Amino acid sequence: MHKVVFVTGNEGKFAEVRDILKTFGIEVIQDKNGYPELQEDELEPIAAYGAQYVANKLKMPAIVDDSGIFIKALNGFPGPYSRFVEDRLGNPKVLKLMEGETDRTAYFKTVIGYCEPGKEPLVFPGVVEGKIAYEERGTGGFGYDPIFEYQGITFGELGDAEKNKVSHRRRAIDSFLEWFKDKLEKS
Numbered sequence: 001m002h003k004v005v006f007v008t009g010n011e012g013k014f015a016e017v018r019d020i021l022k023t024f025g026i027e028v029i030q031d032k033n034g035y036p037e038l039q040e041d042e043l044e045p046i047a048a049y050g051a052q053y054v055a056n057k058l059k060m061p062a063i064v065d066d067s068g069i070f071i072k073a074l075n076g077f078p079g080p081y082s083r084f085v086e087d088r089l090g091n092p093k094v095l096k097l098m099e100g101e102t103d104r105t106a107y108f109k110t111v112i113g114y115c116e117p118g119k120e121p122l123v124f125p126g127v128v129e130g131k132i133a134y135e136e137r138g139t140g141g142f143g144y145d146p147i148f149e150y151q152g153i154t155f156g157e158l159g160d161a162e163k164n165k166v167s168h169r170r171r172a173i174d175s176f177l178e179w180f181k182d183k184l185e186k187s
């Protein structure tokens, strides 16, 4: 069975990536030791730098996942700062920022960074469009899931298996697998 190291401290991300890749016969091993996250306006350079750093540190192929929620009425905030905002404000205060906003358009984005030691990193983005709910709903998932509506249902209400079929993370991993499958076939 093929193995890949995923460097993340986020158990929700790890469980999703593990479950998705398992269906493709890839075993995911979690490394919780972190990596330096660049402060950038885009997720791609953060994931690329992180993947290269961890591949060279661990001396093996590795992936990272840098994600965020981008809210149109807030000009894309919190975007790459989603972790900081989750920690400092949380969903109730994000909903407060959205009071009076009728355009609830938002998207989740994941960029999977993949790198092998001594090589250049590759990035695989995935996006899912939705809306910011008017209140938190559902106890599933993690992070912003209770306030992100996809086709009228929040990711918090959706259930893990259903979220994994349509999420930004699923789409990023599909894009990664599209490239990675050639390697799998050769190994």
Ligand SMILES: O=c1nc[nH]c2c1ncn2[C@H]1C[C@H](O)[C@@H](COP(=O)(O)OP(=O)(O)OP(=O)(O)O)O1
Pocket (backbone or CB within 6 Å): 007, 008, 009, 010, 013, 034, 037, 065, 066, 067, 068, 069, 082, 083, 084, 086, 087, 108, 141, 142, 143, 144, 145, 155, 167, 169
């Ligand atoms: O599917 C998701 N559903 C809801 N919320 C999500 C999702 N995906 C990321 N998020 C949140 C978690 C964190 O507040 C921020 C990403 O920050 P980000 O730095 O990528 O992740 P993190 O610090 O939690 O884990 P780590 O860097 O160790 O991989 O957006």
Ligand SMILES: [Mg+2]
Pocket (backbone or CB within 6 Å): 037, 083
């Ligand atoms: Mg982080």
